Amino acid sequence: MAQGLVDSSFQFHLISAKNNGITKEEIAEILTHAAFYAGWPKAWAAFRMAKEVWTEDTFAESAKEAHEKSMLFPVGKPNDGFAQYFIGQSYLAPLSTEQVGIFNVTFEPGCRNNWHIHHAASGGGQILVCVGGRGFYQEWGKEAQELHPGDVVNIPVGVKHWHGAAPDSWFSHLAVEVPGVDTSNEWLEAVDDDSYGLLK
Numbered sequence: 001m002a003q004g005l006v007d008s009s010f011q012f013h014l015i016s017a018k019n020n021g022i023t024k025e026e027i028a029e030i031l032t033h034a035a036f037y038a039g040w041p042k043a044w045a046a047f048r049m050a051k052e053v054w055t056e057d058t059f060a061e062s063a064k065e066a067h068e069k070s071m072l073f074p075v076g077k078p079n080d081g082f083a084q085y086f087i088g089q090s091y092l093a094p095l096s097t098e099q100v101g102i103f104n105v106t107f108e109p110g111c112r113n114n115w116h117i118h119h120a121a122s123g124g125g126q127i128l129v130c131v132g133g134r135g136f137y138q139e140w141g142k143e144a145q146e147l148h149p150g151d152v153v154n155i156p157v158g159v160k161h162w163h164g165a166a167p168d169s170w171f172s173h174l175a176v177e178v179p180g181v182d183t184s185n186e187w188l189e190a191v192d193d194d195s196y197g198l199l200k
Contacts, residue, residue, distance in 0.1 A: 010046070011052075011053065014050055014053045015053055018053055031046050031047055031050060034046070063109075063170065064108070064170065067106070067132060067133060067170035067172070070133075071131045071132035071149070072131070073093060073104040073131055073172065073174070074093045074104065075091045075093060075104070075106045075172070076091045076093025076094070076104060076106065077092060077093070078090075078091055079091055082113075085114045085116070086107075086111060086112070086113050086114070086164075087110075087111060087112055087114075087190055087191065087196075088107065088109075088110050088111025088112065088164075088165075089107075089108045089111055090106065090108070090111050090113070091105070091106040091107075092104070092106075100176060100178075100179060101176070101177035102174055102176050103174070103175045103177075104172055104173075104174055105173055105175050106132075106170065106171070106172040107133075107165035107170065107172070108165065108170060109165055109166070109167060109168055109169055110165060110167050110196075111164050111165050111171075112136070112162055112163065112164025112165065112191050112196065113163060113164055113191075114162060114187050114188055114189060115140065115161065115188040115189055115191065116160070116161065116162065116185055116186060116188055117158060117159065117160050117161075117185070117186045117188070118155060118156075118157050118158075118159075118183070118184075118185055119157060119158065119182075119183065119184045119185070119186060120157045120180035120182060120183045120184075121180070121181040121182040122180055123157075123178060123179055123181060124157045124178055124179075124180025124183045125155050125156050125157045125178040125180070126155045126175060126177060126178060127153070127154055127155070127175075127176040128147075128152065128153040128163060128173045128174070128175060128176075129151075129152050129173060129176065130148060130149050130150060130152070130153075130171075130172070130173045131149055131172050131173060131174055132149055132170065132171065132172040133166075133169045133170040133171035133172055134146065134147065134166040134169040134171055135147045135163060135164055135165045135166055135171030135173065136164060136166060136199055137153050137161065137162075137163040138161060138162055138163075138191075139159055139160065139161045140159070140160035140161065144199055146166070147163075147173070160188065162191050164191070166200075167199065
C-alpha cells in the first residue's frame with residue numbers, strides 16, 4: 001500500500017480478487033491487517049476503492065432480489081446453457097416441463113437474446129407472457145415494441161425476432177413453447193449495440 005499503489009492497477013487487482021471468489025468480508029480483513037504495516041491514512045484509500053468494487057455486486061444482487069419480489073415467479077438460475085445466444089446475463093426457471101414447456105426467463109438490465117427463428121413442420125412457435133419489469137420485442141423489419149407485465153406476444157413459426165430487457169430495467173417473461181412437429185430454434189446474429197442503444 002505504498003504511495004501510488006491505489007490507482008487503476010490496484011483496482012484491477014481488487015476486481016480480479018472479487019472475480020476469484022474473495023468476499024467483501026475477506027478483503028476487509030486483508031486490508032485491515034495490511035493497514036498495520038502501511039499505516040491507516042494509506043489504507044483508507046484502499047478501503048474506499050474496495051468498497052466501490054464490492055458495492056457494485058451488492059447493488060446488482062439487491063436489484064435482482066427486488067425484481068424477484070415484484071413478481072410471482074422465481075428468477076431461477078443463470079441461463080448458462082444458452083449464454084452464447086445472449087448479450088448480458090439471463091436466468092431460467094423451469095415452471096413446466098411436461099405437456100407444454102413453460103419457463104420464466106429473466107433478463108438483467110441491457111440483456112437481450114440474439115435474433116432467432118422458431119421452426120416447425122407444423123404447429124410450433126412461442127408465446128411470451130410478460131410478468132415483471134420492462135422489456136422489448138422486435139420482429140425483423142419492424143419497430144421494437146415495449147413490453148410490460150400483462151402483455152402477451154404470439155410469435156409465429158418462421159419470424160425472425162429478438163426479446164430482452166430495457167437498458168434500465170430488469171425484465172421477466174414466461175416463455176411458452178407451442179407444441180409442434182420437428183420444432184427447432186435457429187440462432188442468428190446478436191442485436192448490435194447501436195440498434196439496441198436507440199431504445200429507451
